[in-house]
Amino acid sequence: MTYSPAFMARMALAMLLSVSLGSAFSQELQLHSPSGDLWIKIITQGDPAFSLHHRDGTILKHCRISLETDRGRFPASFHAGEVRYNRSATDRIIMPEIPGKSSIIKEQFNELQLASARKDWAITFRLFDNGMAYRFETFLGDSLFVKDETMVLEFEGDPWVYFPEEKNFFSHNERSYEYLKLSGIGADRFCSLPVLFVPEQGAKVLLTESDLSDYPGMWLSGAADAAAEAVFPGYPAETEQTSDRDLKVTRYADHIAKTRGTRTFPWRVFVVAEKDADLLTSQLVWLLAPPCAIDDPSWIRPGKAAWDWWNALNLYGVEFFAGVNTETYKYFIDFAASHDIEYIIMDEGWYKLGNLLELAPGINMEEILAYARERNVGVILWVVWKTLEEQWEEAFEQFARWGVAGLKVDFMQRDDQWMVNFYHRVAAEAARHQMIVDFHGAYKPCGLRRTWPNVLTREGVRGLEHSKWSDAITTNHNVTIPFIRMVAGPMDYTPGAMLNANPAQFHPVFNRPMSQGTRCHQLAMYVVYESPLQMLADSPSNYEREKDCMDFLSAVPTVWDTTIILSAAVARHVALARKKGNEWYVGAMTGSGDLDLILSLSFLEEGASWTMFSYEDGPNAVNYAGDFLRKKHPVGPLTRLNVHMAPGGGWVARITKAGK
Secondary structure (H helix, E strand, O other), X not given: OEEOHHHHHHHHHHHHHOEEOHHHOOOXXXXXXOOOOEEEEEEOOOOOEEEEEEXXXXXXXXXXXXXXXXXXXXXXXXXXXXEXXXXXXXXXXXXXXXXXXXXXXXXXXXXXXXEEOOOOEEEEEEEEOOEEEEEEEEEOOOOEEEEEEEEEEEXXXXXXXXXXXXXXXXXXXXXXXXXXXXXXXXXXXXXXXXXXXXXXXXXXXXXXXXXXXXXXXXXXXXXXXXXXXXXXXXXXXXXEEOOOOOXXXXXXXXXXXXXXXXXXOOEEEEEEEOOOHHHHHOOHHHHOXXXXXXXXXXXXXXXXXXXXXXXXXXXXXXXXXXXXXXXXXXXXXXXXXXXXXXXXXXXXXXXXXXXXXXXXXXXXXXXXXXXXXXXXXXXXXXXXXXXHHHOHHHHHHHHHHHOOOEEEXXXXXXXXXXXXXXXXXXXXXXXXXXXXXXXXXXXXXXXXXXXXXXXXEEOOOOOHHHHHOOOOOOHHHHOOHHHOHHHHOOOOOOOOXXXXXXXXXXXXXXXXXXXXXXXXHHHHHHHHOOOOEEEEOOOHHHHHXXXXXXXXXXXXXXXXXXXXXXXXXXXXXXXXXXXXXXEEEEXXXXXXXXXXXXXXXXXXXXXXXXXXXXXXXXXXXXXXXXXXXXXXXXXXXXXXXXXXXXXXXXXXXXEXXXXX
């Protein structure tokens, strides 16, 4: 970790700015971002609150905040004489253990902490150039009941909202985004996070959270007068198990958390985007999370996985009956090994539901794992969370004996305090056994992947699996989620459909699924969508007959050194370039309309010879969505590409140095 001269200068300044409030504390305090383009005003009269401003205007005109506990309300006020404050600044470079958008992250912010003179609470505000965050801290001994947390957002004007509406707190958080006026969302409607606010003019703002631990997740409801209000699931006082995977809360306690009395609480994160592209480059959720807790994370291997469940194990042209059996999974392993795919996933069916220690008939796990080791392919096992919880020690010991590479933990469907703690326990125990983790049936990412980088990805997104039973996975949805859900962290959307259809031809087929949009729309997801563990959702038999596509899918990385946004508009289109080593990948996707873009390759290194292998919608893709053309061109930093995408289309390219 290195520190810039600017950082050292800021730290020296911070020492001069650490003072008590006293007479210097007027009716408001201000904190600016490093560039000065973003600032907050902390209101020191009346209820604790702040406002958020951008050089284009006011974003939040009033945000009232407090923590309600069994020891009182914190803070009760910001009155002079009752509060001390301290300013500081940070400017540094961080190299993440598992890169996402980039292998180097610049962290620069200004910070203001207000602390009670009685030394029982503090609030910390951080201002980045692309957003702000705040969090509470308490110093109240061993234990504390948090009854509720208040955050009431009053915006300037009446913004539009991309609203992922929920019906109750028992949810996979796999929602579509309704585009609504804030004033039209009443107090009886609520949504999961992240949520994106779009004002009539000026910067957009996305709300989410980070460093969520030993505390429930935050949701958002409508409120009076075009406002929004944080809501939280209570602590589960009583539950009812209705199946091997569904444990529903039947009664909540009168508090949302029983926790340590001395602790920091989750960050409330506001990502501010002057341009839509700024949403795609935000690293705030990761930056606000605690650092890596694994002493030596070098064993963690990102990569792709051949996945069985979406394609319903539909193999053909083989000399055995395909299904949940040893022969089928050995075929998946052979497919993965021949295409440099790091993992296979054995999804539902490999064990008798309710007992992780009882294998399904036809499964010889030792044989499968030995076969995989010989071919350097890792095996990830799907498990129901409740069964894992009930058989914790025996199951982890068995997985370790087998040499399992990772776990796909599914169907949690809650983010109350108990369940949030379960995620942390799984991450830590899996790391102890050097296993990676993919959470499904999950809430949104909140920074856990920084602390436990073996947590490579998670669902909490309405992904391709819904196309097996629904027409909700539209191409407009596909170009909305990168700007909202992906801002929180990697998403296991599970792309890769080789059966493609336009909306008029699409219909859900559970055991032989297809996707909406073109073939190139699916291929581009491997560049646009971030997930250090990325699925190949379709059947190996389908991939084997698509050599051109497999040439691309075998090569495309899942982690990146650099990301550059080329063109972006929420819910309309996205085009970006990502670099890994000496290669560049460019991906573009559009929604329901066709689109022509001119993309500059000025990011390419001058003086080198570059070759581009592109995949573009074919001239008949508008009628036959599987139509695509593969082309090869010499390119350079002066190249400007004329990219045409059919409705629901895509475009993707791999650019290599000549001779590579």
